[in-house]
Structure formats: C-alpha cells, structure tokens
Amino acid sequence: MSAQGLLLSDDLMFTSRITGVGRDLGLTVAPARTVEALEARARQEPPNCVLVDLAFPGLSLPDLIGRLRAACPTMPRLVAYGSHVDAAGLRAAREAGCDVVLPRSAFVEQMPAHLPQWLSARG
Numbered sequence: 001m002s003a004q005g006l007l008l009s010d011d012l013m014f015t016s017r018i019t020g021v022g023r024d025l026g027l028t029v030a031p032a033r034t035v036e037a038l039e040a041r042a043r044q045e046p047p048n049c050v051l052v053d054l055a056f057p058g059l060s061l062p063d064l065i066g067r068l069r070a071a072c073p074t075m076p077r078l079v080a081y082g083s084h085v086d087a088a089g090l091r092a093a094r095e096a097g098c099d100v101v102l103p104r105s106a107f108v109e110q111m112p113a114h115l116p117q118w119l120s121a122r123g
Contacts, residue, residue, distance in 0.1 A: 004119040005029040006076075008038050008064070009053035018051065021111055027119050035064060042071040049119045052098070054082030054089050061096035079118050081107035 005022065007029050009015045015031045022029035029051065032038035038050070050068060052059070061080075069075055077100070080093040084103035093101040100118065102110065 004047060005049040005051060005115075006038055006041055006047045007031045007051040007053075008035065008056055008059075009033070009051075010056060011053060014053070017108075018111065022115060022119070025112070025115055027115060029115075029119070035059075035067065038064075039067045039071050042068055042076070046072040046074065047076045048121050049077040049079060051118075052078060052080040052093075054080050054086065054093055061093060061098070065097055074122065077118060077122065079107075 004027050007015060007018055009018075009031065010033050019029045019031060030041060030045075030047075032041055041047075042050070052061070052064070065075075065078070068078075078098040079100040079102075080090075080098040081102050081104050082089050082093070084090075084105060090101050090103065100114075
C-alpha cells in the first residue's frame with residue numbers, strides 16, 4: 001500500500017505515536033528521518049500529505065516545499081506542528097505555504113479526528 005502520508009521527524013517517540021494513531025485509523029504514515037529520505041519516498045510513492053515537525057534540525061521549509069514540488073505530480077497537503085512558544089516558527093510555516101500549522105499540543109489533540117482528512121486525496 002502506498003503511503004497516504006509521510007512524516008518528517010527525528011523524534012522517534014513522537015514518530016511512533018503518529019504512525020500508531022494512523023495505523024489504528026487504518027491509514028499509512030511513513031516516517032522519514034532526513035529530508036533526502038522524505039524526498040526519495042515522495043518520488044517513489046507521492047503522498048497526499050506530509051506531516052512536518054518544525055523542530056526538525058536544520059529544516060528549511062522553502063527548500064522542503066521546492067523538493068516536494070519537484071518530486072510529486074501534485075503538491076501534497078502540508079501539515080506542520082511545532083512548539084507553542086515558537087510563534088515566529090509557526091508564523092513562518094504559514095507564510096511558507098503550509099496548509100495546516102498547529103502548536104504540537106493542538107496537533108496531538110486534533111490528530112485522531114483530523115488525520116483521515118489530512119491524509120485524504122485533494123478533491
């Protein structure tokens with residue numbers, strides 16, 4: 001089954017939590033621990049959605065978005081989450097073009113209800 005969603009995160013515990021919620025909902029969220037791995041996976045199996053941990057070391061959203069545009073026939077939905085105290089980072093994610101930007105706590109709270117919508121194909 002192709003990935004309905006990809007996850008860019010180097011936080012193994014949180015990655016396990018996200019992929020577990022996806023699995024419980026019958027959804028596929030494939031983790032990537034590097035931007036290069038995410039890009040390669042997106043080229044192989046274009047996702048409907050990419051979940052992005054804004055705390056990912058060295059993350060450049062413009063670079064990531066450019067790589068996804070080049071890798072995917074249709075730009076996937078981007079759902080970003082980060083620290084609630086990093087207002088500038090959350091704002092920058094919105095300005096970069098992320099479809100959904102949430103503080104991590106809201107992401108966790110909303111994930112079970114919204115993950116099916118986020119990972120669905122754009123209609």
